[in-house]
Amino acid sequence: MLFSRALIPTVKEAPQDAANASHVMLTRGGFIRRVGAGMYDYLPLGLRVLRKVESIVREEMDRAGALEILMPALLPAEYFKETGRWDRFGDTLFRLKDRKGSEFLLGPTHEEIVTDIARREIKSYRDMPKNLYQIQSKFRDEPRPRGGLLRCREFIMKDAYSFDADEAGAKASYEKMRVAYCRVFDRMGLTYRMVAADSGAMGGSTSAEFQVLADSGEDAIVACGACDYAANVEVATVKAPPAAAAGTQEPRAEVHTPKHGTIDEVTAFLGVTKDKMLKSLLYAAGDQVVMAVVRGDHDVNEILLARALGLSEVFLASEADVKKATGADVGFAGPVGFTGKLLVDRAASVVVNGVAGANKTDTHFKGVNRGRDFEGDVVDIRLAATGDICPKCEKGALQSYRGIEAGHIFILGTHYSEKMRALFSGEGQEQKPVVMGCYGIGVSRLVATAIEQHNDADGIRWPMSLAPYHVALVTLGKDQAVADAGKKLYDELWAMGVEVLWDDRDERPGVKFKDADLIGLPLRVTIGGKGLAGGNIELKPRTEPDPKKAEFVPVADAARVIAARVKSLLS
RNA sequence: CGGGGAGUAGCACAGACCGGUAGUGCGCAAGCUUUGGGUGCUUGAGAUCGCGGGUUCAAAUCCCGCCUCCCCGACCA
CATH class of the missing domain: 3.40.50.800 (Anticodon-binding domain)
Incomplete structure (x- = not known):
C-alpha cells in the first residue's frame, strides 16, 4: 500500500477524552474513529488489524475441530423469553420492535440461538461432539462504555458452543478449547494468565478467564509465583493461617476512643498494628444485616462473602442500618455482643488479643479473642493480595496483577438444553439433554489489548502477527x-x-x-x-x-x- | 444509577465571572523555503458557539429546560 493513496489520518493531538494508551494510539494513528459512545469506525488500518485477529482465531478454532457458522444479530425476543434471559438481562439488552410491534433484540450472546440449532439438528449421541462458532458483532447496552475498543456497545466477538452427550465429553471439548485459546494468545504475542473466575450469571460448573496482563486492565488477578495457581481476585483464596498460638489471653478491656472510627485512626491512637484490628463491616444480605469480620490489614471480598451466605450479592449496609444493628455510630462496630449473623474470616479468627469496636460510639475493646469473647462462623471472605501464600501449593507467594479479560471459557452443563428441550437419543434410546460449553474471545477488544501491552511513548509496537x-x-x-x-x-x-x-x-x-x-x-x-x-x-x-x-x-x-x-x- | 467534568472551525483549546466586530495553535489550500526525527515565512478558506425556549436595544456570554460525550464508582458470559 502506498501511504499517499491510503486513508491513514494520523493526528498529533490525542482526543481529549481518551484515557488509555490503546484509545489514544488507535485514534492518533488513524486506525479508528468514534461514532458514538461505545461505537467506532474501523478505518483501513484498524480493519486490517481486526482481520488479523479474526484470522488467527478462525485458524485455531478450525484446527480444534470447531465449525464456523453465522447466526443473525437481530433476534426475535421469544428465544430469550424461553430461557428467562429476556427479563434477566435487564437494561444491558438492546430491545426493539418491528413495524407490527413484535419484540426483538440485538444479540448480546447466542446461547439460545445455537441451542435452537442443536435441538433441531442434533438428534443422537452419534451427532456429537459438535462445536459451532461464529465471529460476529455483538450488542450490549453497557452501563458505561469506556477505553475506546476495550468496552464497546457494539463489538466483535468469537463465540463458540460445544455439544456433548455427557459431562466427560463436555470436559474434553472444554479442554480442546483451552488449548486452542492458549495457541491464539501465544500467536498474538500476548502475555496472559488463565485464571479461575466467577462463573457469574452463566452458572457453569467450570470456567476460566484468559487475562492479558496490562496495568490498565479493569480486572485484578493474583497468581502464584511457584505453581500454576492463578485466579481473579473475586474468587481467589489464600492459604489458611496457622492455628492460634497458645499465647496468654489478656482480659478484655473497654477503651475510650473518641472520634477514632477508622482503622488508621484507631491503630495510631492505641499504638497497635493493623493486623491486631478486627475490622467489622455490616452488609445488607437479603433481608438481614450480617457482620463480616476481617483483619484490619485485610479487605472483604464481597463475592466470597455472598457465596458464604448462599446469596448472589451483598451490599455494604447503609449508615442507618449500621446504627440500628450495632447501636453505635459507623466505625465502632465489633463482633463482641453482636446478635445478628456473624461471619469471621479465617485469618481474623485466630487474632490473639485483638482490638474491635464495642458497638458503642467512641468505644473499642482491647484483648478480644474469638472463642471467649465472640463466636461466629469461620469462613474465607477476604481479598487475596500480594504476599499472601498460595492456597494450592501452600508454598509460593501470590502476586497481584491487573488484567484485561480477553477470553472466557465455560462448561454450561444442561442449563440451556433443558430449558429449550435440546434432547438427543442415547445408546439405550433414552432422551437426554445435551451437555454444553461456551467459549468467548473479545476479537475487537484484543486489538486494543495488544496495544495496552505493546506500546511506548512514540506509539504502538505491533507484534508481527497482528500488525496491519x-x-x-x-x-x-x-x-x-x-x-x-x-x-x-x-x-x-x-x-x-x-x-x-x-x-x-x-x-x-x-x-x-x-x-x-x-x-x-x-x-x-x-x-x-x-x-x-x-x-x-x-x-x-x-x-x-x-x-x-x-x-x-x-x-x-x-x-x-x-x-x-x-x-x-x-x- | 451515584459523584465529577466537558460541548466554540476537521483536531486541541481561549473567550463566559463583567452581554456589544468570534480568537489562538495544529490541520487544510496556494506560494516561497527546507529536506535523516513533526522546517521557517507569507497569504487564504473554514464556525447555524450542542439543541430549544426566555431576559435584553443587543446573548458564545445571563436564566430555564433538554440532549450528547468523557472520567471515577456501581454494573459487566
Whole structure:
C-alpha cells in the first residue's frame, strides 16, 4: 500500500477524552474513529488489524475441530423469553420492535440461538461432539462504555458452543478449547494468565478467564509465583493461617476512643498494628444485616462473602442500618455482643488479643479473642493480595496483577438444553439433554489489548502477527534513485508475500518517522540518498528506540533479508 | 444509577465571572523555503458557539429546560 493513496489520518493531538494508551494510539494513528459512545469506525488500518485477529482465531478454532457458522444479530425476543434471559438481562439488552410491534433484540450472546440449532439438528449421541462458532458483532447496552475498543456497545466477538452427550465429553471439548485459546494468545504475542473466575450469571460448573496482563486492565488477578495457581481476585483464596498460638489471653478491656472510627485512626491512637484490628463491616444480605469480620490489614471480598451466605450479592449496609444493628455510630462496630449473623474470616479468627469496636460510639475493646469473647462462623471472605501464600501449593507467594479479560471459557452443563428441550437419543434410546460449553474471545477488544501491552511513548509496537502491514518502507527526499530503489524493493517484497506500507509521501523525514513509530509496524526499512550511495538500505525493528542502531543491508540482499526477518517474527 | 467534568472551525483549546466586530495553535489550500526525527515565512478558506425556549436595544456570554460525550464508582458470559 502506498501511504499517499491510503486513508491513514494520523493526528498529533490525542482526543481529549481518551484515557488509555490503546484509545489514544488507535485514534492518533488513524486506525479508528468514534461514532458514538461505545461505537467506532474501523478505518483501513484498524480493519486490517481486526482481520488479523479474526484470522488467527478462525485458524485455531478450525484446527480444534470447531465449525464456523453465522447466526443473525437481530433476534426475535421469544428465544430469550424461553430461557428467562429476556427479563434477566435487564437494561444491558438492546430491545426493539418491528413495524407490527413484535419484540426483538440485538444479540448480546447466542446461547439460545445455537441451542435452537442443536435441538433441531442434533438428534443422537452419534451427532456429537459438535462445536459451532461464529465471529460476529455483538450488542450490549453497557452501563458505561469506556477505553475506546476495550468496552464497546457494539463489538466483535468469537463465540463458540460445544455439544456433548455427557459431562466427560463436555470436559474434553472444554479442554480442546483451552488449548486452542492458549495457541491464539501465544500467536498474538500476548502475555496472559488463565485464571479461575466467577462463573457469574452463566452458572457453569467450570470456567476460566484468559487475562492479558496490562496495568490498565479493569480486572485484578493474583497468581502464584511457584505453581500454576492463578485466579481473579473475586474468587481467589489464600492459604489458611496457622492455628492460634497458645499465647496468654489478656482480659478484655473497654477503651475510650473518641472520634477514632477508622482503622488508621484507631491503630495510631492505641499504638497497635493493623493486623491486631478486627475490622467489622455490616452488609445488607437479603433481608438481614450480617457482620463480616476481617483483619484490619485485610479487605472483604464481597463475592466470597455472598457465596458464604448462599446469596448472589451483598451490599455494604447503609449508615442507618449500621446504627440500628450495632447501636453505635459507623466505625465502632465489633463482633463482641453482636446478635445478628456473624461471619469471621479465617485469618481474623485466630487474632490473639485483638482490638474491635464495642458497638458503642467512641468505644473499642482491647484483648478480644474469638472463642471467649465472640463466636461466629469461620469462613474465607477476604481479598487475596500480594504476599499472601498460595492456597494450592501452600508454598509460593501470590502476586497481584491487573488484567484485561480477553477470553472466557465455560462448561454450561444442561442449563440451556433443558430449558429449550435440546434432547438427543442415547445408546439405550433414552432422551437426554445435551451437555454444553461456551467459549468467548473479545476479537475487537484484543486489538486494543495488544496495544495496552505493546506500546511506548512514540506509539504502538505491533507484534508481527497482528500488525496491519509487516514492514514500513520509508523513502527520504526527492532523489529519483531513492524512489526507484523504493519501488523495486516494494514490488519484490510484496511478491515474496511481505505486506509493505510504503511512505511515498512528499513529507519531511521527521514526519515520516514519527508516523511510522506511531503506526507501529514491527520493521522499518529506510532508504535515503546517503545510504543508497553506499549501496545500503537501513533496517530497524520498532522495538529498537535508537535510530543509530539501524542495521545496514546491501540493496541486493534487502528483499531476501527482510522477508526472512518477517517470517521469523511470524513463527 | 451515584459523584465529577466537558460541548466554540476537521483536531486541541481561549473567550463566559463583567452581554456589544468570534480568537489562538495544529490541520487544510496556494506560494516561497527546507529536506535523516513533526522546517521557517507569507497569504487564504473554514464556525447555524450542542439543541430549544426566555431576559435584553443587543446573548458564545445571563436564566430555564433538554440532549450528547468523557472520567471515577456501581454494573459487566
